[in-house]
Amino acid sequence: MNELEQFKQTFFEECEELLQRFEEVAVTLVAGPNDAEVLDDIFRTVHSIKAGAGAFKFQRLATYCHEFENFMDLVRGGKLQLVEGDPDLVIQAGDILQDLVAAARAGMEAQAGIEDEILEILRNKTGAPQSNANAGADVNAAAPIGAGFTIKFRPHRAMYETANEPQLLLHALKSLGVMSISTSSEALPDLVKLDPLEGYLSWDIEIRGDDISRESVEEVFEFVDGDCDLEINEIECASERVAADLPEAPDAADEPMAGAATAASTDSKAIAAAAQSTSIRVELERIDRLVDMVGELVIAQAMALDSLSELVDIRHVKQLQALEDLTMRTRQLQEGVMAVRMQPLKALFSRFPRVVRDLSKKLDKNVRLELEGEATEVDKTIIEELSDPLTHMIRNCMDHGLETREERAETGKDEQGIVKISAEHRNGRILIRVADDGRGLSLKRVRQKAIDNGLIDEDAELSKEEIEALIFMPGFSTAAAISDVSGRGVGMDVVRRNIQKLGGRVTVESEEGKGSTFTLALPLTLAVLDGMLISVAGERFVVPLSTIVETVLPDPSSVRQLPDGGTVMSIRGETIRLIDVCAAMSIDRSGQPEPLRKLAVIVETEFGRRIGLIVDELLGQQQVVIKSLEANYRSISGVAGTAILGDGRVRLILDIDGLAAMDVPRTDGGQPSNTPTDTNRVASGGQSA
């Protein structure tokens, strides 16, 4: 049955969210009194999973949740206080819950007995104050309390129409004694045939207690008499028990995240649920298709506009306005679609408290994690790809960056080390920083290590920045001891490569003795870019707008040639390098008039270094759809990607950092290796970068 599968899918997605929330809050648990909200959260997670698990007949999962829930219920109700070791117990129990959910999702049986130990401990803990606390909860402890009744209760449509709420009735019933309940969804038709106004669910209730009379039970249902099927039978012998671990259906309806049974439930509940849900789930693939389509639309729209602009003149004010309107709306549509893909970083950050907690135990370091900017929104794809690099960087900070307790004490630092992760939007990019207040990078050691590993020459002259960058080079493994914490054979070079794949960059800043800060700069989205269109010798290029600082008309007196062929310019007392785009992109200028005065576009690299790009002309701003060059060809140094412009032509997007690192800064057009005598003309052949 297809619908059922769909509900299951939804259930598991919800489990994922719930468990994530669980992780988030569980690490804040402490021995002694806890924040009520935290306890509630944990309880709700377990409870909601139980509800769904029961509905889908994941018996083992439901049973486990049931016991776990009992424990949390006692804690929540203040009947049990967490003692030393209990917070860890809850976290462990959460791990097992996760395993069981994963197994259920995969349709497999989880490893036998993984939950036994925990259950044993939980049972022992709940055991003591059980007698009066577990009102109606634990049906396993075959309650031998007096006689009772079994009740079959099936509301008719009319009952709902008179605004009677089964949940209230069941609650009233519960006050009479110890109740166990199971929902029967047998009468539920296929979703296509489902009448939302019809009542399909029925409940089998078993209630026990010393002084329950038939009258008191009947009294509960007094007002709905005739609007429901009701069957009340006295239990003769108190040994038999039905439907032990199925969830309490009415409670499940409380939860917006509850399982399928509720989703297809009766009208009043369906309406309530609809009011609560303010989001829908959509497959990422569908959104991606939409993003692609809108991207094409933007290009098509720009192309149409381009070709029409030749025909339309001042006499066609109306048409021009219509076109303007179309352009604006297309842009809005694109922004709207892109926004669908954006998600807050919280989903990612919430994993880290756990990582830090586990690791500080393993390393025996006292570490406090500070998170900032969790609400910052980033493209979903980027979030997914960031998990591994960031986790690795945190490990790195804790293992290599932070000193041991003793070392910290010696240097007069607080015993508690700090790892801080922050995120913010800046210049159309997102910056994520991972900082620690540890020992920082030792320039001397990094340098020595690089020499030992043959990465640099013994007499290489490197700036502080360059030495720090060495740790990102392949073959540079930091700590001498490969620990099982961060030395998994994965170095910072892998982190760097992962980040680069996303179009981002990672840099490090460090002060010896004070700590290090790793900064990731990432694009907000992988699909569009605000660009400045420039022209050089008749060719057009796109410069990412976010990198541009200003544009100046250099005064010849402020420009100097260096002996090595490079050019520098002085601007407000700062000396910056100039890069001739014409030379760097090996454009043939023959036949193209040399402009009288060229412009210098001052751009900033990720390292914060400024360079000037020599161009002929600025053509204006444009948002472009990025198309990777590697999809059908390969990457080229100095080129970040390609963009399709309004005229349908492909233009190259300049890679500022790539250009800064390129070895062709010479404005006379020569390439260092094969200095041609014929200036301004660069052989385009022979050099496959």
Next chain:
Amino acid sequence: MTAEEAVLATAEAIANGREAAPGQKQYVSFAAGSEQYAVDIMSVREIKGWTEVTSLPNQPEHVRGVLNLRGAVLPIIDLQCRLGGGLTETTQRHVIVIVAVMDRQVGLLVDAVSDILDVSDDKIQPVPETNSKEDARVFSGFLTDEDQMVAMLDLERLLGSEILDQSQSEDTPVQ
């Protein structure tokens, strides 16, 4: 054949399922310089007339640049130049044959599409041993069609080195 005729012929060949007798395969043949070449019809995605391309910096001469084909950016390789001839002097009549190879799409700039050939495998002669082994590797065999030699192109060998990234760590911070 002009580009339009070639497109029609190719489309027709595919549509009619002009499935030749067993052991036979269909090839699209085209002229580049004074030579005739052919590729398996199944690898041909599209044929279109020459349009201006956007050149790429610091690339081999035979990489003419990139082209926008319905939203995808494809490299265009000058076949004559790639095989050791000079740069093709492009005109409106030149043709780009878009082929699929190794999950990528690449355009081959040729002079004109010649024909669609039904060829049985045994008609294709192996490439004789020559001194310049590297060049010979891009051909999978030769076919003598009427009185012309047609070289069968091995696209993976012809284009593999062009489209794969060999330069992984080119931007190391320290030289």
